Amino acid sequence: MDPQIIIARRVAKELKSGNLVNLGIGIPTLVANYVPADLKVFFQSENGLIGTGPIPEQGMAHPTLTDAGGRPISALPGAATFDSAMSFGLIRGGHVDITVLGGLQVDAHGLLANWMIPGKMVPGMGGAMDLVSGAKRVIVAMQHAAKGKSKIVAKCSLPLTSARPVNLVVTDMAVIGFPGGKATLLETAPGISIGEVLAVTEAELTVPDTVPEMQI
Amino acid sequence: MKAVSVEEAVAMIPAGASVMVGGFMGVGTPERLLDELVRQNKSGLSLICNDAAIPGRGVGKLFDAALVAKLTATHIGLNPKAQQQMLGNQIAVDLVPQGTFVERIRAGGCGLGGVLTPTGVGTLVAEGKRQIEVDGQSFLLETALRAQYALVHAFLADYLGNLAYALTARNFNPIMAMAADTVIVTVENIVPVGVIAPDHVMTPAPLVDYLITNG
Numbered sequence: 001m002d003p004q005i006i007i008a009r010r011v012a013k014e015l016k017s018g019n020l021v022n023l024g025i026g027i028p029t030l031v032a033n034y035v036p037a038d039l040k041v042f043f044q045s046e047n048g049l050i051g052t053g054p055i056p057e058q059g060m061a062h063p064t065l066t067d068a069g070g071r072p073i074s075a076l077p078g079a080a081t082f083d084s085a086m087s088f089g090l091i092r093g094g095h096v097d098i099t100v101l102g103g104l105q106v107d108a109h110g111l112l113a114n115w116m117i118p119g120k121m122v123p124g125m126g127g128a129m130d131l132v133s134g135a136k137r138v139i140v141a142m143q144h145a146a147k148g149k150s151k152i153v154a155k156c157s158l159p160l161t162s163a164r165p166v167n168l169v170v171t172d173m174a175v176i177g178f179p180g181g182k183a184t185l186l187e188t189a190p191g192i193s194i195g196e197v198l199a200v201t202e203a204e205l206t207v208p209d210t211v212p213e214m215q216i
Numbered sequence: 217m218k219a220v221s222v223e224e225a226v227a228m229i230p231a232g233a234s235v236m237v238g239g240f241m242g243v244g245t246p247e248r249l250l251d252e253l254v255r256q257n258k259s260g261l262s263l264i265c266n267d268a269a270i271p272g273r274g275v276g277k278l279f280d281a282a283l284v285a286k287l288t289a290t291h292i293g294l295n296p297k298a299q300q301q302m303l304g305n306q307i308a309v310d311l312v313p314q315g316t317f318v319e320r321i322r323a324g325g326c327g328l329g330g331v332l333t334p335t336g337v338g339t340l341v342a343e344g345k346r347q348i349e350v351d352g353q354s355f356l357l358e359t360a361l362r363a364q365y366a367l368v369h370a371f372l373a374d375y376l377g378n379l380a381y382a383l384t385a386r387n388f389n390p391i392m393a394m395a396a397d398t399v400i401v402t403v404e405n406i407v408p409v410g411v412i413a414p415d416h417v418m419t420p421a422p423l424v425d426y427l428i429t430n431g
Contacts, residue, residue: 046314047240048384063243064371064385069294070241070270075383083418084240084266084387085322088315092335122302122311123293124267125341130315133335163338 003172009216028100051079092134099135108203110165110178113158132162144171150202217377232260242274244385246369268298290314324362325394366396377424
């Protein structure tokens with residue numbers, strides 16, 4: 001299975017009926033494709049919409065109905081629109097149950113870096129800092145390693161997104177949580193051994209007696 | 217509210233002015249005002265806008281024409297021209313978290329000196345800012361943001377200047393319409409008074425200084 005699809009399928013299992021959820025761009029966007037139809041999840045787009053629907057059919061797009069990247073989307077029955085102050089009030093005020101974000105690095109204590117690479121890539125943080133500071137639960141969806149280098153690091157070398165640690169990291173190899181502030185291996189991906197995860201993880205990982213395989 | 221042509225409206229804006237522009241990735245942006253800023257070559261602008269859009273669209277046109285001297289925004293990653301101008305030190309860029317950006321503008325429009333936000337504590341964003349403890353939690357003091365001009369785009373305006381916005385084209389527009397000395401508005405449709413029901417007015421008429429006539 002494609003690594004991105006493994007991640008998206010596993011993250012989708014974290015969503016519960018009634019949750020207000022904000023998905024970042026990249027792998028997090030894919031999560032919406034794997035939410036069971038009977039699960040009533042509200043997806044927020046931070047440019048001012050709760051109730052985002054799929055990409056409209058050819059010829060049905062409207063220039064005033066877009067996602068945060070400016071791409072056409074649709075709105076589900078029961079959708080609500082609002083201005084940016086309301087949108088970030090929802091985010092910062094703890095009304096968003098789950099945010100799923102991409103990551104460049106997550107460290108041994110759960111701190112996330114995902115908004116800039118000094119001297120190379122300075123796009124700006126957009127809504128990421130508010131999402132990590134304010135959402136009830138923060139899930140990072142990212143590849144375990146990039147070009148053979150672990151993205152789960154002992155200490156972030158890139159600028160932090162927030163002083164608040166994330167709750168869960170889902171990669172193509174593992175699910176990692178931070179009980180007691182320590183990176184802990186909670187699950188391994190299908191066909192991946194604990195040893196293989198440890199071999200490509202720079203941060204020290206606590207390994208419980210039993211580590212179940214991801215159910216996807 | 218005074219109804220004016222787009223040429224007259226932009227002629228009022230001096231080169232080097234501070235200008236807030238509504239829109240999110242060019243959605244809900246007053247394109248006609250931006251085209252006219254380019255045509256009248258209003259350079260040295262201090263631009264306050266969520267993002268830099270993309271070349272050829274929205275505020276992206278101002279970067280195409282190299283009219284921006286200073287930019288306050290949350291994200292410019294999708295406009296390579298704005299990135300180049302920043303890395304080449306042609307424009308000074310202040311990157312602000314999006315929730316902080318909108319609250320600073322809201323504060324500017326509501327008579328507040330600023331806001332206290334947890335966003336950015338313990339990050340590069342906190343550098344040079346006052347950190348204030350309230351009930352044991354740390355907040356950054358983020359100061360209010362205003363401009364000389366707000367350029368706003370709405371879906372409906374009535375003859376008095378009451379405004380309503382459409383879907384995700386609302387975004388920063390109603391907030392910016394409170395936070396500038398002079399508010400200039402373009403709209404999709406101008407309709408008789410009463411067509412926008414009182415409960416559906418999102419920006420009340422007294423906030424609008426100039427409405428750009430259509431056609």
